[in-house]
Amino acid sequence: MIRSLCVLCLMVCLTSACSGDSPGDEGPDLQADAGPTDGGSTQGDGGVAGACEPFGRFGAPGTTLTLPGPSANGEMYIPDVQARFPSTNWSTLDRLYIPAGNYTLINLGNLPHRQASRLLVITNTGGQVVIRPNPGSSQGYIWAMSGGSNWVLTGRYDADSGTGHADFPGHRCGAYATSRERYGILSDDLFLGDGHMGLGIGGAHSFELEYLEITRAGFAGLRILREKNSDGTVSPLNDIKLHDLYIHDTASEAIYFGSTQGAPTPLGSNLKVYNNRLVRTGTESLQIQNLGDGTEVHHNVFAYGAIDWRAAFANYQDNNSQAQVRGGTIRFHHNVFVGGAGALLNFFAQPETGDVPLNVEFTDNYFADTLSLGIWFGGTAGAGARFNWERNAFRGLDFGYQGVYPTATDPGVVLSKAGTITAPITLKENRWEGSRRFISGLTGGSGTVGSVTATGNVNGAVTALTFVDTGLPAGTTTRQLERWTDKATLAPGSPEMTYAAGALVMHDGQLYRARVQNTNKPPPANSAQWEHLPVPVDDLRTAPGTEWAQRGVGLLDVAP
Incomplete structure (x- = not known):
């Protein structure tokens, strides 16, 4: 949900958390190897990958630099890597290597601006990089990166x-079921601080994140933001790719992109x-805002959102996902939204001065299992904008929101919109299950009400998607x-x-089942009341x- 919290401001460095620019036991290793140096990508953005991804995505490296490993207290503190x-x-x-090891903190800043045809690839070497603070640490963050463009x-x-x-290898070759703690780079915050991000990125654009695991973040798993400039303007967050990420068991969102500060x-x-797999989040699985032309969200699984809906940091932070759009053509397609308490999607149109007209499409998505609304459509959108909802499916809208909010009532519809949304809306060939109307004012699947035109929508059984x-x-x-x-x-x-x-229940990232009815019995300390089960494998x-x-809905990389 939209909110204003100072903890969401990306902290590139907190003085209390950093011991200084202390090198590790090894100095940098700069090498020039034979071979091509073109760091361009050979893989597209498709939702269907081969059973085993081919090698050679970035080409063979030429010049490489290996950073110092963790210092005596486990830190890599390099807030200006170019000056260092x-x-x-x-x-x-071509390659910036982070040595394998256990880190309590990484701060890697002032990354370079590169040409799109010559990407800088940042990766682990020699084994796994684990960023995990010491239990009880009072540090202000665990992993911050900043600056630059055209890096991966x-x-x-x-x-x-x-x-x-x-x-x-992470989930390479379709090994999703055994990928937990087997990614080359793992961030584990231990739920240490309420404002902690598993990874915070600021002051950068045109970058790519892939094959990372982030878990037990005290707030959002991944936070991406650009702060306002000194003159009050804001630089864009353009040309960013987030894919093949496994973010799970976070206190709040898995991904928090952009700003809600006005x-x-x-x-x-x-x-x-x-x-991406965004799984078992305390609040929304996905929260992305300020979206512009060319944005595409597809073939993701947003599962078990808002599992902390009874005790989140504030009221109504309990949708499966949230998105806010500003201008241009924007597409959401072939995604799986499963599990929420409020809406399965909290959606807003909020254009700003100078933005181009909105053309937003939601097609071939699967929405299921919440306690209140399917879609809330708020904000402001009038002439010039248009919105299309086509071939989406909705099931499991079983009202139960009064369990925390006793004055709440069944919305009676799948999609509800604000009166300030007067732009044309097309509802075509969607299918929904249950006794609700699709939208207020229509009794069936076709017709016109206000700016909404519905054709060929069907109220009937929806087959449950299985993983x-x-x-x-x-x-x-x-x-x-x-x-x-x-x-x-x-x-x-x-x-x-x-x-x-x-x-x-989930507790500290672990799964438990109640043996008997119980009250105020924390699972780890009460084995007579709680059975400790294996953690979910998340082959979603x-x-x-x-x-x-x-x-073609959801994650489709199924090994033969």
């Missing part, structure tokens, strides 16, 4: 490209978000899984939570051979 290594040619360096941060194992490590905001044109293997106990329903809390702090009077026998590819796989 002045003899490096930052316009042609990757934990991908690619022998030909000289990236990653063979022992930490105009002017950083325009996020050409944002590409695809092939290859969630790792949850057989028969578990989406809304059955919640984050453990001693009290429902957002309900009137903050009553204690009583869990029935069989209840499934769409099950092959099903209707949804045939329609």
Whole structure:
């Protein structure tokens, strides 16, 4: 949900958290190797990958630089990498290597601006890079990167490209079920601080993130922002790719992109978000705003959102996902939105001065399992803008929001919009299950009400989308899984939570099942009341051979 919190400001460095520019045990290693130096990409943005991704995505590296490893206290603190290594040619360096090891903090700043045809690839070398603070640490952040453009941060194992490590391939070759803690770069905040991001990026644009695992962030897993300039303007957040990321078990959002602080905001044109697993988030799985022309969000799984809906940091932070658009052609397609408490999608149109007209498409998405609304469409949009919802499916809209908000009532519709949205809206060939109307004013699947034109929509059974293997106990329903809390702090009077026998909860990133009914019994310390289960494996590819796989919805990289 939209809010204004100082903890969301990206901190490139907090003095209390950094011990100074202290080198590790090893100095930098600068090498020039034979071979091509073109760092261009050979892989497109498609949602369907091969069973085993070919090597050579970035080409063979030429010049490389290996950074110092962790210092005696586990830090890599290089807030100005170009000043730290002045003899490096930052316009042609092919690989910037982070040595394997356990880090309590990484601050890597003033990354270079590069040409799009000559990417700087930043990756792990020699094994896995783990960023994990010491338990009880009071540091203000764990991982910050800033500056530059046309760089890639990757934990991908690619022998030909000289990236990653063979022992930490992540989900390469479709190995989603065994990918946990096996990515080349892993951020684990231990739920240490309420304002902590698993990775915070500021002052940069035109970059790419892939093959990273982020877990147990005290706030958002991944935070991307550009602050206002000294003259009050804001530089754009353009040409960013976020794909093949595994972000799970976060206190708040998995991805938080852009600003909710009011105009002017950083325009996020050409944002590409695809092939990601964003799983078991305390609040929204995905929160992206300030979206501009060329943005495309596709073939992602946003699963088990808002599992902390009873005790989140504020009221109504409990949608599966949230998106806010500003201008241009923007597409959301072939995604899976599963699990929420409020809306499955909280959607806003908020153009700013100078933005081009909006043309937004939601096509071939699967929405399921929440306790209130399917879609909320707010903001302001009039003549010149248009919105198209086509071939989407909705099921599992079973009202139960009064469990925390007792005055809430069943919305009675799948999609609800604000009166300030007067732009043309097309609803075509969508399908929804249950007794609700699709939108207020229409009793069936076709007709016209205000600026809304509906054709060929069907109210009928929707086949449930199934995953290859969630790792949850057989028969578990989406809304059955919640984050453990001693009290429902957002309900009137903050009553204690009583869990029935069989209840499934997450606590500190671990899965537990109630053996008996219990109240105020934290799972780790009460084995008589709670059974500790294996962690979910999260192979969230769409099950092959099903209707949804045939329609190309969700993650589709299924190994033969």
